[in-house]
Amino acid sequence: MAFQIPRGTQDILPGDSEKWQYVEQVARELCSRYGYREIRTPIFEHTELFLRGVGDTTDIVQKEMYTFEDKGGRALTLRPEGTAPVVRAFVEHKLYGSPNQPLKLYYSGPMFRYERPEAGRFRQFVQFGVEALGSGDPAMDAEVMALAMHIYEALGLKRIRLVINSLGDLDSRRAHREALVRHFSGRIDELCADCQARLETNPLRILDCKKDRDHELMATAPSILDYLNDESRAYFEKVKHYLAMLGLPFVIDARLVRGLDYYNHTTFEIMSEAEGFGAAATLCGGGRYNGLVEEIGGPEMPGIGFALSIERLLAALEAEGVELPTGEGIDCYVAALGERAKEEAVRLVYQLRRAGLRVDQDYVGRKLKAQLKAADRLKAAFVVMIGDEELDKQIATVKEMASGEQTNVPFGELASFFTERTRREGE
Ligand code: HAM
Secondary structure: OOOOOOOOOOOOOOOOHHHHHHHHHHHHHHHHHOOOEEOOOOOEEEHHHHHHHHHOOOHHHHHHOEEEEOOOOOEEEEOOOOHHHHHHHHHHOOHHHOOOOOEEEEEEEEEEOOOOOEOOEOOEEEEEEEEEEOOOOHHHHHHHHHHHHHHHHHOOOOOEEEEEEEOOOHHHHHHHHHHHHHHHHOOHHHOOHHHHHHHHHOHHHHHHOOOOOOOHHHHOOOOHHHOOOHHHHHHHHHHHHHHHHOOOOOEEOOOOOOOOOOOEEEEEEEEEOOOOOOOOOEEEEEEEOOOHHHHOOOOOOOEEEEEEEHHHHHHHHHHOOOOOOOOOOEEEEEEEOOHHHHHHHHHHHHHHHHOOOOEEEOOOOOOHHHHHHHHHHOOEEEEEEEOHHHHHHOEEEEEEOOOOOEEEEEHHHHHHHHHHHHHHHHO
16 A cells, blocks of 8 residues: 555645745845844644643644653643744743843744645644744834735735734733623524633634634624723834834734734734635734743743744745746756766766756766756756767867857866856856
8 A cells, every 4th residue: 555645744845845945045034134043942842831822722722733642651742833832942941031132033844733624724834933022012013014024025925915903901801801701692502612612711712713703793793902901002003103104004803813812912914815815815923922921931021923834825926926946957967978988977077066066967877868858857057078089188068058059178177167157147
């Protein structure tokens, strides 16, 4: 029986892996420009971290975690998201004690959620995310959103929309919670069993129920924005002011509550509006999580961040017809005719690679004609041909594939010949 990849996962093959490298490189470069530095945390954590961090009444914790017991009897979980682990590391290494506040971090790596796989939804997916810890300044919120938008724009996405909301502080959330309970209580039996349980445990979660999304009670539910206290309202006004100042268009959606429990004040998502890009339209999600550091055992300290998935980013780029590098093409292919020439080819290829060129040769005993075809398939810019005559003279025949033009180049000058040519092309 042939093996198949597990459901909801994917292999990234050459031709695609270059696209991944490219988008990650652009995102990393922008993070560094904004002053964010990379953090790498383990792929699994103690299960308790996510119960506390993400919240034990969320769908992620209740339905979607890959949790297992290791041979030492510990309850471990493949990370479903990156914020709780980053905050755990922040607290564990006492990074809050550093004079460099806020501490601005980014990460990139696989996350795991047992979700129903569909377009843009995977069980293993890669999140690129940032977390800024130690600042409660609304300008920080604007910076984080600007960075996310900048990444998409730098990659060439045009049809994206920034959607924002505020959940307010603890007081505002409490007032809203009571209003939600009043709203849903009388007719809760019309909603699914999960929502009935949520009414007791976490009424806000009713608003992001996937099953009851279109129920009439959802559209008429009390809006959090009507329950913001003065302080929360003022904070939200400042965030909007900074976004406007930066020229970042946004829309407000009072129903944007997000699926994780740690949020307060600003929440946001970036959606794709590209045609035919339906179900997985949310490219990026984030928000403020003042209180999470304390929840995980650190001092009281504000934080804000976002995460985007590379899978959805690539799908959005494709939907908008943006071309990305595929890694195809080499500088030169060394074709050899005969045993002696083969020996020379092995030496030459290594020498040219050492000189910084992308070079290849035949390893499966092809005839000269087949070697030239192979060079074509590899999209070689040049082919170096060597046979007995070239060996005797120590001069290679070099063919430029695009023009068909042939030149004779002494072996010793091949490296500089190509370095010169490829540099000129790159300019
Ligand atoms: P999240 O909304 O759960 O937030 O996930 C963020 C992004 O990850 C989503 O917008 C989506 O692009 C992607 N994503 C989520 N689930 C899947 C999936 N099954 N397949 C493909 N992509 C997926 C968080 O994870 C928060 N930790 C974000 C954050 C960081 N908030 C503050 N800091």
